[in-house]
Amino acid sequence: MKKPAAASLRLLPAVLLCLILALLCACGNLAVPVQTPLPEAEGLRIAVASDLHFDPEHTDKNANLGAVAYNPQLAEALLWDAQHQGAEVLLLTGDIVNAGKQEYHDGLIEKLRAAEDAGLRIYVLPGNHDLSPVTQREFAALYADFGFAEADSRDAASLSYCVMGEDLCLLMLDTAGYDAEAIDLPEAQSRSDDEAFLSEETLRWTREMLESAKAQQLPVLCAGHFNILTAEGRDPERTGLYLENGERLAALLREYDVPLYVSGHLHTRLVLQEQGLTELVTEYLLAYPTGYSMLDLTADAITYTPRRVDVEGWAREVGYNSRELKHFSRWQQKQLRDYAFQNVSDMSKRNPLTRKEAAQAVDFFYAAMNAYWAGTLYAQREALEAMPGYEPFFRCAEGYAYEWWLRDLIENATPMLGGFRLERP
Numbered sequence: 001m002k003k004p005a006a007a008s009l010r011l012l013p014a015v016l017l018c019l020i021l022a023l024l025c026a027c028g029n030l031a032v033p034v035q036t037p038l039p040e041a042e043g044l045r046i047a048v049a050s051d052l053h054f055d056p057e058h059t060d061k062n063a064n065l066g067a068v069a070y071n072p073q074l075a076e077a078l079l080w081d082a083q084h085q086g087a088e089v090l091l092l093t094g095d096i097v098n099a100g101k102q103e104y105h106d107g108l109i110e111k112l113r114a115a116e117d118a119g120l121r122i123y124v125l126p127g128n129h130d131l132s133p134v135t136q137r138e139f140a141a142l143y144a145d146f147g148f149a150e151a152d153s154r155d156a157a158s159l160s161y162c163v164m165g166e167d168l169c170l171l172m173l174d175t176a177g178y179d180a181e182a183i184d185l186p187e188a189q190s191r192s193d194d195e196a197f198l199s200e201e202t203l204r205w206t207r208e209m210l211e212s213a214k215a216q217q218l219p220v221l222c223a224g225h226f227n228i229l230t231a232e233g234r235d236p237e238r239t240g241l242y243l244e245n246g247e248r249l250a251a252l253l254r255e256y257d258v259p260l261y262v263s264g265h266l267h268t269r270l271v272l273q274e275q276g277l278t279e280l281v282t283e284y285l286l287a288y289p290t291g292y293s294m295l296d297l298t299a300d301a302i303t304y305t306p307r308r309v310d311v312e313g314w315a316r317e318v319g320y321n322s323r324e325l326k327h328f329s330r331w332q333q334k335q336l337r338d339y340a341f342q343n344v345s346d347m348s349k350r351n352p353l354t355r356k357e358a359a360q361a362v363d364f365f366y367a368a369m370n371a372y373w374a375g376t377l378y379a380q381r382e383a384l385e386a387m388p389g390y391e392p393f394f395r396c397a398e399g400y401a402y403e404w405w406l407r408d409l410i411e412n413a414t415p416m417l418g419g420f421r422l423e424r425p
Contacts, residue, residue, distance in 0.1 A: 035308050038085045043298035044168065046089045046221070047082035047307075050264025050282040050292075053129065054108040055098035067286045067332055073325055074285055075108065077314035078292060079115040085294065085307065090120055091172075092146075093264045093282065094127025094225030100134045100178070105142050112146055123147040125172050126159055127225040127265065128196065128240075132179030136188065147172060153209060156187040157201035162209045168221060168297065169213035173198070173206065175226040175243055196226040197244035203252065210256040219424055220258045221297070224249075227263045229272040229279040241265075253277055257425040260302055262293070269306065269373075271416040278422060280304060288332055289373050302422045306375060340365070347396050357392035364389030365406075372409060375418020381410055 038045075056072050067074060082090050097104040112122050124146045126139055136159055140148045148154065151161035159174035176183075177196035183189075189199040198206075213220050227233040228250045232241040243249075253261060260278050267284035269291065282293045289308045296303040311328035314320070324331040344362055353361060364387045371377040371384065384390065397403040 035310070038294060038305060038307070041086045041088075041296055043296060044089065045085070045087045046091060046295045046297060047085070047087040048091045048093060048223070048262050048280070048282050048293040048295060049078055049082075049285060050093040050225070051095040051127070051267060051284045051286075052078070052092065052108070053095055053098045053284075053286060054104055056104065056107050058098070067288075067290060067328075067335075070322075070325060071286055072107065072111075073315075073320065073322075074290060074309065074311065075111055076318075077290075077309050077311045078285060079111060079120065080314045080317070081307070081309045082292070082294075083115065083118060083120050084310070084313075087294065088119075088121060090115070090122045091170075091223050091262065092122065092124045093223050093262060094125045094175075095129040095264065096124060096127070098129055100129060100131045100182070102134060102138075105130075105134060105139075109142060109146075116145070123163070123170065123172055125223060125225055126174055126178065128177035128194070130178065131182035133182075135182045135184045137184050153205075153212075155202050155205040157185065157189060157199050157205070159185075160202055160205065162212075164213070164216065164218065167218065167299075169209065169216075169218040171206070171209055171213075171220055171222040173202070173222065173224040173249070175224045175246075177226060177240075177243075195239070195242065195244060198246070198249055203245060203248060206249070207252060210252065210258070214256060219297075220253075220256065221260060221262070221295075221302075222253060222258055223262045225263060225265050227265060227272075227279060227281060228261060229274050229277070230266075230270075250274070250277055259422045259425060260295075262295075269417060271304075271414055271420065273416075278420075285309070290328075290332070291373075300424050302424065303419070304416075304421075305419050306417070344396070347400055347402070351396045351398055353392050353396050357389075358396070360387070360389030361393035361396055362389070363387065364393045368406060368410060372413070372417070375415075377410065377413035377417065378415040381413055384410060 052075050054071055054075055058071060059069050097108055116122055124143045131139055140159060147161055150163055152164045154161045161172050163170040175196050175198060177194060179194050180191040183191060187201065210220060226243040228243060228246040232238040233243045233246050236242050254275060254277050260280060262280045264282050266281055267287065269283040270281035272279045280293060283291045290311060291306055291308050294305045294307045311325055315325040348358060367387065368384050371380045394403055
């Protein structure tokens with residue numbers, strides 16, 4: 001295949017947040033939403049996945065880990081599902097492996113190569129978990145066939161690169177955040193910490209790419225690992241979330257009428273909008289609902305559809321005999337449900353509820369998170385607030401992160417979580 005053709009919410013640190021999402025979505029007898037295949041693409045269909053955290057050595061199936069033990073199989077299922085839904089291109093927006101180990105990269109690359117051989121074109125970016133002990137130059141060499149060798153231009157100061165297709169400019173930005181010892185590109189900025197940043201040189205290169213795309217009248221799709229529209233991404237006190245010069249990147253994208261920036265890192269699905277720029281944050285692959293993003297690009301619009309990986313379909317087709325993966329949704333729910341009830345019980349020890357109130361609180365908890373992942377939280381906000389378990393839940397959660405996090409989630413719900421269409425400028 002040739003190069004590509006045609007609400008802000010306060011957030012928890014990423015590691016804690018992924019655990020919270022895992023447990024929140026598991027309360028009650030969760031009915032898995034029926035998912036229909038996507039219609040045939042009218043233009044270019046691009047899948048976006050983030051935070052695979054590929055780690056074949058992680059085999060613990062404890063309830064608080066859920067699907068993490070099956071991360072190699074879920075990576076394969078993701079690649080299979082993206083192709084079966086008609087994606088021509090897959091963007092992996094960082095944290096593709098865990099701990100940056102060479103052998104983890106080798107294992108993932110084997111799967112990516114098989115998917116490319118089957119017709120899926122893959123472009124990768126590093127996240128904060130992908131380098132060290134692997135260095136910048138080693139990462140670019142490892143993933144030469146997944147963006148770096150194909151790039152029309154590479155930033156000399158980072159692992160950012162640009163691919164100019166016939167009808168699209170794909171701008172892949174390295175937002176760093178990894179161990180400073182992994183920085184070994186000759187013109188890269190020397191650092192003494194592992195914070196995320198965009199250097200002056202990278203911003204200059206980005207402007208050059210945007211100017212080139214403008215001259216060629218090419219629409220631009222921009223991707224990075226760290227976020228640019230969250231309040232935390234702009235707060236230097238938020239270690240692990242802050243992106244130095246993120247606001248300047250957002251301003252630059254607006255200047256060149258780039259409508260969409262896609263990212264990951266936060267382990268949850270978010271849609272944020274500010275002054276004409278939209279950021280789509282793709283969820284963590286290894287937590288419920290094992291999702292990714294699908295973008296349909298046509299001459300006049302970008303359409304986003306959230307997508308759950310059809311793990312059961314993949315397991316049937318490849319003949320995988322694991323009972324858990326053949327009945328993945330039920331197994332994952334059971335794992336997460338057990339963990340959820342334990343945590344609700346723990347909160348109740350400090351903030352006691354009656355048995356009836358506890359049951360109502362769990363019902364509310366489940367309904368809110370089910371609506372969130374179904375993309376209907378905005379429409380169901382009033383109904384959720386009227387549920388008998390609304391008040392008991394927040395009384396029980398007082399003093400815990402769940403209290404402000406879930407309240408903010410409901411208050412800031414947007415219909416765009418269930419999908420959106422952005423008109424091209």
